[in-house]
Amino acid sequence: MARLGENQYGKAEIRVMKVDRDRPEHVLHDLTVGVALAGDMAAVHLVGDNSAVLPTDTQKNTVHAFAREHGVGEVEDFAELLARHFVDTQQAVHRATVSIDEHPWERLADHSFARTGRETRTTTVTYDGDRTRVRSGLRDLVLLSSTGSEFQGFATDRYTTLPETDDRILCTSVEARWRCAEPPADWRTSYDGVRAALVTAFADTYSRSLQQTLYAMGTRVVETCPGVEEVRLRLPNRHHILVDLGPFGLANPGEVFHVDDRPYGLIEGTVLADGALPDDWADDWASGGVW
Secondary structure, eight states: OOOOOSOOEEEEEEEEEEEEOSSSSOEEEEEEEEEEEEESOHHHHHTOOOTTOOOHHHHHHHHHHHHHHHOOOSHHHHHHHHHHHHHHHOTTEEEEEEEEEEEOEEEEETTEEEEOOSOEEEEEEEEOSSOEEEEEEEEEEEEEESSSBOBOSOOOOTTOOOOOBSSOOEEEEEEEEEEESSOOSOHHHHHHHHHHHHHHHHHHOOBSSHHHHHHHHHHHHHHHSTTEEEEEEEEEEEEEEEOOOGGGTOOOSSOOEEEEEEEEEEEEEEEEOTTOOOOOOGGGGGGTOOO
16 A cells, blocks of 8 residues: 655745845845645645645745735745744645745945855745744855865775875865754844854864864854854865876976866765754755755
């Protein structure tokens, strides 16, 4: 006998631009929003009964309407407002997960902007009618150290061809997610503090491996950012390979590199504050996969 397992449905990649016009300097909120709803949805799967299904088009409309009625403000607050709405107004919905990417813009004038190359701020908020879980984060924060990194003394076998090095370029595109014991007084200030801790730790650490750098970055976050008790990091190693210029009669004293975008090493890890218990991130599949 087949049986229905864990399931959800929702609207993915809802694009919305909210312009705050209540001051001479306009403020942009450029968002990509994802909604995922779960609950008493067996009937629609088993017999095609749609009576418990809130159309995904309605979910999209709700995001747009809430941006106008309530404003966006901080993405954590906006995501929680939406998640609570779907659970509190739909009897069949027992859990709502709202994920938001906020895309940054650089101000050129009072109402002119340029899209920046900075990282993307993220959040995922889950509400089940009883408890709210907020995970703040960022991705595509590209960091590079042109020296101060080595990789040697590693395990080898008959298939190993990688040479040891005592000086290499270390480059990664940081994806980070973190949770606070309690909601901070100011989400923006909290975000800026975590970002600064990640960047500073990367720059300050003499790296013997990307794993060591990951732990140093996570440690700096939980030790210096008030309220943060867990941070999860995903660091792809953007390999820079020294080019052999010998065939052209040229020396290459660590100046010219081939940037190899794939395949790449992928280092992942979690760092906890002293005394903090690891969170159950099992429902992260609702927002794009567990990591």
